[in-house]
Amino acid sequence: MxxxxxxxxxxxxxxxxxxxxxxxxxxxxxxxxxxxxxxxxxxxxxxxxxxxxxxxxxxxxxxxxxxxxxxxxxxxxxxxxxxxxxxxxxxxxxxxxxxxxxxxxxxxxxxxxxxxxxxxxxxxxxxxxxxxxxxxxxxxxxxxxxxxxxxxxxxxxxxxxxxxxxxxxxxxxxTISVRPGRPNSAASSFASGILREPLNGQPSQVPVPLETRMWLxxxxxxxxxxxxxxxxxxxxxxxxxxxxLPGITVTVSQMLESLERVGGQQARALVTEVPDQRINDIVGSWPGDFDVERPLALGFQRDETFDAVVTQYRNEFVG
Structure with missing residues (x-):
């Protein structure tokens, strides 16, 4: 089988x-x-x-x-x-x-x-x-x-x-965040890049408005x-x-706040805002929050906090 x-x-x-x-x-x-x-x-x-x-x-x-x-x-x-x-x-x-x-x-x-x-x-x-x-x-x-x-x-x-x-x-x-490795062709790739790259000492760019809600x-x-x-x-x-499937709602601004709490001001300083209309047109059409009462009742899980997500990536992948 x-x-x-x-x-x-x-x-x-x-x-x-x-x-x-x-x-x-x-x-x-x-x-x-x-x-x-x-x-x-x-x-x-x-x-x-x-x-x-x-x-x-x-x-x-x-x-x-x-x-x-x-x-x-x-x-x-x-x-x-x-x-x-x-x-x-x-x-x-x-x-x-x-x-x-x-x-x-x-x-x-x-x-x-x-x-x-x-x-x-x-x-x-x-x-x-x-x-x-x-x-x-x-x-x-x-x-x-x-x-x-x-x-x-x-x-x-x-x-x-x-x-x-x-x-x-x-x-x-x-949207899955934080993915290790290199950026991929997903329009949402930045949702990992704005955390992964700075935690590894590399610059990154935010292509969407900071108030954009993400379901992560x-x-x-x-x-x-x-x-x-x-x-x-x-x-x-x-x-x-x-x-x-269950997720948590986090704005891009809140993601960067988590980055600063976990990685420090030096990591946050590596992220700059560079608008990209193509990416914003795609990601901006996606919802930022869902009713997931039934999936949770079926035993599916969600993360507790985004700080914990960023900390998990740092502990597992940052040398």
């Missing part, structure tokens, strides 16, 4: 794989499995005999059919062209984010096993006029290519679940929630399989 993780070589995917293995070793795996297959454009960095890598294109139906087999008990679909990259390359985003998602669902359907299918979506599915706190039933109105294609993916997973082809869970992730989750909490998604019975979620 295998679990397939698209994007398994990436930051979140590799952490999901590690936590699945840790939970298995501890006898608390969310479901029974023997192996994990990372499906990505690069080799998975997790060194464990239970993990294998398939390097290739998630929009290749023949390759997907080799990866998603009748003994596949769960699929994590994390791979995607991110927000900035989607806006710049519509065709690539369509191929990966829409065609790839449908190809994975079709492969899962073909097995006849109805595996659990965890699809990571985004705040980018929202746009237009929004209330201060977004309720569960608010309709999507994306204002970016990335958001539009994530909304299509949500509908596909819900429909394949309604038909009994997969047992889906659509998880709208908060630490990497550790996000990964725990992704693994927990396999534990929640589909009937508990209900016929509509989409959940807004």
């Amino acid at each position: 295998r679990i397939v993780v698209t994007g398994g070589a990436g930051f979140l995917g590799s952490r999901v794989i590690r936590l699945l293995l840790e939970r298995q070793d501890a006898g608390s795996a969310p479901l029974a499995f023997d192996s994990v297959v990372s499906f990505d454009l690069a080799q998975c960095p997790v060194d464990d005999p239970r993990v294998s890598s398939v390097v290739g294109d998630i929009a290749d139906p023949a390759l997907i059919a080799e990866v998603i087999t009748p003994d596949t008990v769960a699929v994590y679909h994390l791979a995607a062209v991110l927000s900035g990259g989607s806006e710049e390359d519509f065709d690539l985003a369509m191929t990966v984010n829409v065609d790839g998602t449908r190809a994975l669902l079709e492969a899962a359907r073909t097995t006849g096993a109805a595996p659990r299918f965890v699809f990571t979506s985004s705040l980018a599915v929202f746009g237009g006029a929004m209330p201060d706190v977004v309720p569960e039933e608010l309709a999507t109105r994306p204002e970016s290519t990335y958001g539009a294609f994530k909304a299509i993916g949500e509908l596909l997973v819900n429909e394949y679940s309604r038909k009994g082809f997969v047992d889906g869970r659509v998880l709208r992730l908060p 989750s630490s990497p550790d909490v996000a990964v725990r929630n992704l693994v927990h998604a396999l534990e929640v019975d589909g009937d508990q979620i209900g016929p509509w399989r989409t959940l807004n």
Whole structure:
């Protein structure tokens, strides 16, 4: 029995794989499995005999059919062209984010096993006029290519679940901060950069107004929630399989205040305001707060404070 993780070589995917293995070793795996297959454009960095890598294109139906087999008990679909990259390359985003998602669902359907299918979506599915706190039933109105294609993916997973082809869970992730490593093509990449770079003694820039509200989750909490998604019975979620995962609301100004408390004035001084209208148009359309009473009741978690998030990054990654 295998679990397939698209994007398994990436930051979140590799952490999901590690936590699945840790939970298995501890006898608390969310479901029974023997192996994990990372499906990505690069080799998975997790060194464990239970993990294998398939390097290739998630929009290749023949390759997907080799990866998603009748003994596949769960699929994590994390791979995607991110927000900035989607806006710049519509065709690539369509191929990966829409065609790839449908190809994975079709492969899962073909097995006849109805595996659990965890699809990571985004705040980018929202746009237009929004209330201060977004309720569960608010309709999507994306204002970016990335958001539009994530909304299509949500509908596909819900429909394949309604038909009994997969047992889906659509998880709208908060913006993840603080990510280690290098900046990526996400429009929200600055939400990590304005903390990560200064804590490592490097300058960074804020491209959006300081009063911009962000809906944030630490990497550790996000990964725990992704693994927990396999534990929640589909009937508990209900016929509509989409959940807004818990986060915390923090303005960019408050993020920088946390940076100063954790890293000192010298770290805060490395951050300057350099407006970028392209980024602001994307990020500014996203909600800053959600009603997450139901996901919390289902056992999903949220961070306590943003100071704790920044402190965790500093303690783990700053030498």
